[in-house]
Structures are given as C-alpha cells and as structure tokens.
Amino acid sequence: MTLPERNPLPPVGGRLGAQFGFLIEIDRLKTVLRQSPLAAAERRENDAEHSWHLAMMVAVLAEYSDEPIDVGHTIQLVSVHDLVEIYAGDTPLYDDEGRESQEEREKAAAAKLFGLLPDDQARRFRALWDEFEARETAEARFAKAMDRLQPLLLNWMAEGGTWRTPGVTADTVRARKSVIGGASAELWAAAQEIIAEGERRGWVAPGT
Amino acid sequence: MTLPERNPLPPVGGRLGAQFGFLIEIDRLKTVLRQSPLAAAERRENDAEHSWHLAMMVAVLAEYSDEPIDVGHTIQLVSVHDLVEIYAGDTPLYDDEGRESQEEREKAAAAKLFGLLPDDQARRFRALWDEFEARETAEARFAKAMDRLQPLLLNWMAEGGTWRTPGVTADTVRARKSVIGGASAELWAAAQEIIAEGERRGWVAPGT
Numbered sequence: 001m002t003l004p005e006r007n008p009l010p011p012v013g014g015r016l017g018a019q020f021g022f023l024i025e026i027d028r029l030k031t032v033l034r035q036s037p038l039a040a041a042e043r044r045e046n047d048a049e050h051s052w053h054l055a056m057m058v059a060v061l062a063e064y065s066d067e068p069i070d071v072g073h074t075i076q077l078v079s080v081h082d083l084v085e086i087y088a089g090d091t092p093l094y095d096d097e098g099r100e101s102q103e104e105r106e107k108a109a110a111a112k113l114f115g116l117l118p119d120d121q122a123r124r125f126r127a128l129w130d131e132f133e134a135r136e137t138a139e140a141r142f143a144k145a146m147d148r149l150q151p152l153l154l155n156w157m158a159e160g161g162t163w164r165t166p167g168v169t170a171d172t173v174r175a176r177k178s179v180i181g182g183a184s185a186e187l188w189a190a191a192q193e194i195i196a197e198g199e200r201r202g203w204v205a206p207g208t
Numbered sequence: 209m210t211l212p213e214r215n216p217l218p219p220v221g222g223r224l225g226a227q228f229g230f231l232i233e234i235d236r237l238k239t240v241l242r243q244s245p246l247a248a249a250e251r252r253e254n255d256a257e258h259s260w261h262l263a264m265m266v267a268v269l270a271e272y273s274d275e276p277i278d279v280g281h282t283i284q285l286v287s288v289h290d291l292v293e294i295y296a297g298d299t300p301l302y303d304d305e306g307r308e309s310q311e312e313r314e315k316a317a318a319a320k321l322f323g324l325l326p327d328d329q330a331r332r333f334r335a336l337w338d339e340f341e342a343r344e345t346a347e348a349r350f351a352k353a354m355d356r357l358q359p360l361l362l363n364w365m366a367e368g369g370t371w372r373t374p375g376v377t378a379d380t381v382r383a384r385k386s387v388i389g390g391a392s393a394e395l396w397a398a399a400q401e402i403i404a405e406g407e408r409r410g411w412v413a414p415g416t
Contacts, residue, residue, distance in 0.1 A: 003247050011401035016394070019268050024361055026264060027247040030257045039211050039235040041317045052260035055287045056234060060227050060329065071408055072280010079263045089344055121268065157215055186224070187229065193219035 002116070003173060015118050022116040028086045035092045035165075036150075039157035047082040048092065050150065054078035057146045064184040077143040080125055081132045084109040093151070093176050094165045133180070145183035152177060152191055156198065157167035163204035170199040171207035210324070211235060223326050230324040236294045243300045243373075244358075247365035255290040255298065258358065262286035265354045272392040275346035285351040288333055289340045292317040301359070301384050303375045343390070353391035360385060360399055364406065373410035378407040379415035 002041035006019035012020055022129050032047040038156055045053075055075045062071050082090075087109035091098040110129055114122040156160035173195050198204045212229035220228055240255040255260075257344045263283045290298075295317035299306040318337055322330040339348050349400055363369035381403050389396035406412045 003365065007367070009364060009402065011405045012398050016272075016398055019396075020361060021262075023265055023268060023363060024247055027261070027362070027365075029260075030246055030253070031248045038233055038238055040239045045238070046257070048257040048260045049254070052237075052256045052263070052287065053231075054237070055260070055263060055283070057231055059284055059287065059333075060231060060325070064224075066406075070280065072278065072283060075280060075283050076267055079260065079267065079283065108291070117268070125267075153217075153228060154235070156217060157211065157232060157235075159215070190220050190224055190228075194217065197219045 015056070018116065018118050019121070022113075025113070025116055026083060026086065029083060031084045032090055034090050034151075037153045037158040037161050039154055039202060043063055045154065047085055051079055051082055053080075053150055054143070054146045054155045058142065061146070061184075061187065062142070065138065065142045066184055067141075069139045069142050074139040074143050077128055077132045077139055078146060080128045081143065081147065083113055083125075084129065084143075087112055092165075094162065094168050094172065098171070106175045135179075141179075141183040145180040145187060148180050149176050149187060149191060152194055155203075159201070160203035162199070163198060169207050170195055171204040173198075173204055174207065226324065226326050227329070230321075231323070231410060233324055234291060234294065236292060240290070240293045240298055242298050242359075244295050244362045245366040245369050247362055253362070255293055259287055259290055261358055262289075262351070262354045265358060266350065268355070269392075269395065270350070272394045273346065273350045274392055275349075277347045277350050281406045283345040285336055285340045285347055286354060288336045289351065289355065291321055291333075293339065295320055300373075301378065302370065302372070302376050313346075343387075346391075349391040353388040353395060356385050356388050357395060362400055363411075364402055367409070368406070368411035371406060377413040377415050378403055381406075381412055382415065 002025045004024045009017060009020055022167045030046055030048040034045045034047060036045045038045050054076050058071060058074045058078060062069055084106040088105040091102045104163055110126055117125060131137055132143055135141050135144055151162065155163050177191055180191050199206055210233045212232045217225060217228055238254050238256040242253045242255060242258055244253045246253050263286050266279060266282045266286060270277055292314040296313040299310045318334055322334045322382055325333060339345055340351055343349050343352055363371050385399055386398050
C-alpha cells in the first residue's frame with residue numbers, strides 16, 4: 001500500500017490529487033539508508049539528505065565541469081536520481097553481487113513510482129532518471145560525478161567510512177570514482193589526491 | 209569549530225579547498241530538526257530532507273504557478289533557503305516569540321556560513337537567500353509557497369501533526385498558509401480544502 005492510500009486526501013482529486021499522492025509517497029526516500037556516515041552526526045545518511053547535498057554540490061562546483069552545463073537541469077537530475085531506491089533499496093558501491101540485479105530491480109521500481117504521476121509527468125521524470133543513468137549528456141556526467149564525489153568527502157571526514165569495507169583497496173576506490181574524470185579533470189585530480197592521502201594515513205587498504 | 213576545521217583536507221587548498229570546506233560544513237543541515245513529522249517514519253523531519261522535498265515539489269507543481277517561473281532557479285532557492293538554520297536553528301511556524309528574533313539570528317548565520325565560500329560565491333548564495341526571503345520574484349513566491357504547502361501534506365498524513373500545537377486553530381493555520389495564495393490560486397484553494405477537512409475531522413481546533 002502506498003502512503004497516500006493509507007490516508008487519502010479526499011478534498012483533492014484528479015491531476016493535482018495524483019501529484020500530491022506522488023509527493024507524499026516519495027517521503028519514503030527519507031527512510032532509505034545509505035552506507036555513508038554523516039560528517040555532522042553519528043549515523044548513516046539517507047537518500048533524501050544525500051540528494052539535497054548533491055544539489056548543493058552542483059550549485060557550488062559547476063564551474064569545474066569540463067563542458068558547459070545547465071545548473072538547474074543538473075540539479076533536477078540529482079534530485080530525482082535515487083527515487084527508484086524507494087522500492088529497489090540502496091545498492092552499495094562496493095557490493096558486486098547486489099549490483100548485478102540492480103538494473104532490473106530499479107526499472108521495476110521506476111515503473112511503479114513514476115506511474116503514480118499523471119502520464120506526461122511520469123514520462124518526464126522517467127526521462128530525467130534515464131538521462132542520469134545513461135551519462136550521455138554533460139549534465140548527466142556532472143550529476144554522476146557529484147554522486148561519486150560526495151561520499152568521498154564523507155569518508156574523509158569519517159577517517160575511512162566505507163573505504164574500510166572488507167576487500168576494498170585504494171585501487172577499488174580509484175576504479176569506482178574514475179567516472180568523476182568523465183565530467184571534470186580538475187575534480188578528478190582533487191579526488192585522486194584525497195584517496196592517495198587516505199591511503200597514506202591507513203584509512204583505506206593500500207593499492208598495488 | 210567548523211566541521212572541515214576538525215579534519216582538514218590537506219591535499220586540496222585554495223578556491224576548491226574553500227568550496228569543499230563549505231560543502232562539508234553544510235552536512236550539519238541534516239541534523240537540524242523541524243517540527244513536522246515524516247509521513248514514512250515515526251520521527252521528525254530534518255532540514256536537508258525538507259529542502260530536497262521542496263525541490264521535488266517545485267519540479268512537480270510548477271505548472272500551477274500563476275506567473276511563469278524558471279524551475280531550475282526556483283529549485284536553487286529552495287535548496288538554499290534553510291541553510292542559515294545550521295547556526296540559527298529552526299524557528300517553528302507557530303512560535304511567535306522565536307519569530308521575533310529570527311531575522312537577526314539568521315542574518316548573522318548567513319554571514320558566517322556563506323563566508324566560508326570564495327567571495328563571488330558568498331555573494332551569489334547570499335543573494336539567493338535574500339531573494340527567497342524578500343518574495344519579490346515569481347520564483348521566490350513559488351518557493352515560499354512550497355515551504356508552506358509541504359508541512360500541510362505531512363500534517364495531513366499525521367492526522368494533525370503541528371496543527372495540534374496548543375493555541376493553534378484552523379484560523380491560525382489559514383493565516384500562516386495564506387502566502388501560498390501569493391503564488392498559486394489553485395494550490396491555495398486546495399490547501400484551504402485540506403485545512404477545512406482537517407477541521408471537520410478534529411485534527412485542528414476549529415476556527416471562529
């Protein structure tokens with residue numbers, strides 16, 4: 001049962017009623033936990049907080065994009081990019097098994113969630129999510145880079161965080177984070193410096 | 209002490225270092241609690257989750273604005289609008305005493321927080337916050353309307369929520385929510401229907 005089905009808004013129907021229903025259902029994103037530890041508190045981050053943080057990163061760091069980007073559109077991509085996890089759950093970056101079934105689970109989730117919206121908007125939001133995943137536009141490449149760069153900052157603040165996942169080395173981290181280089185040479189250089197310093201401090205297992 | 213001072217990022221200095229520092233410090237927004245109860249869990253909402261939810265509301269409901277708005281710019285306004293609460297704290301909508309000192313506290317917070325950024329960006333983010341507060345642009349009016357409409361949906365889901373604050377009646381709620389009407393006649397009509405139905409169900413004390 002969706003949240004709006006639990007306590008329907010009887011005074012509002014039609015198109016606006018469907019939109020309110022979607023906006024209530026996505027409250028669930030605030031309960032999807034990620035692996036990343038917060039810098040500001042002793043708990044893990046949730047997807048809604050993470051999505052907001054990415055929006056701020058886009059607004060502050062857009063100048064480093066190797067290609068010109070539309071900031072407002074890029075912020076829409078990051079706001080929407082994790083919505084499917086409401087039904088599909090978060091798949092940790094270093095969970096290879098989970099990542100195999102991820103695409104199928106997320107596509108089913110997208111159909112269910114965006115299907116709560118009026119048809120034209122269901123198509124528009126699905127297109128935003130597809131754009132993010134495909135990384136064929138400059139905006140999507142930058143959005144994805146922020147999605148990889150943000151946990152790096154949180155891991156730094158936690159003196160390791162998910163870098164300490166068993167089996168993960170500095171090489172694994174570099175491989176997973178290399179998509180940052182597809183959007184910004186300067187941010188990728190900075191990310192590599194941070195990983196290398198984490199390696200020197202023993203916050204991530206040494207690479208080969 | 210700011211968060212980045214606690215664990216400085218030695219490999220990154222200069223302009224990018226300052227920007228990373230700001231982006232780490234604003235992690236604190238995830239720890240600023242609001243009065244609103246979540247629809248999806250038994251706890252209160254925090255400012256970061258709230259800001260993301262407003263971004264989604266802008267993306268879904270922009271078509272109801274009485275004036276044309278730039279969606280991307282409006283999303284930037286809502287992403288930034290509560291940042292000052294990192295140092296000034298959340299001032300509940302129905303706390304008249306707190307609201308008297310709110311402006312002064314928030315201006316001091318803005319100077320401190322945006323001051324972490326390089327000067328040009330400090331000015332740009334301060335300007336976004338000022339624009340939101342002044343409500344002189346169509347984008348700011350719509351952003352503010354979303355800020356008032358979102359807790360209404362959460363209160364509905366909680367069968368009252370902060371509507372049950374002692375001393376608050378349906379008239380108080382209507383007075384505080386009337387700014388929605390400054391952005392969208394259709395959304396204000398829907399909001400009034402929701403408040404009236406809440407009143408009929410006894411979720412808010414009756415107005416006169």
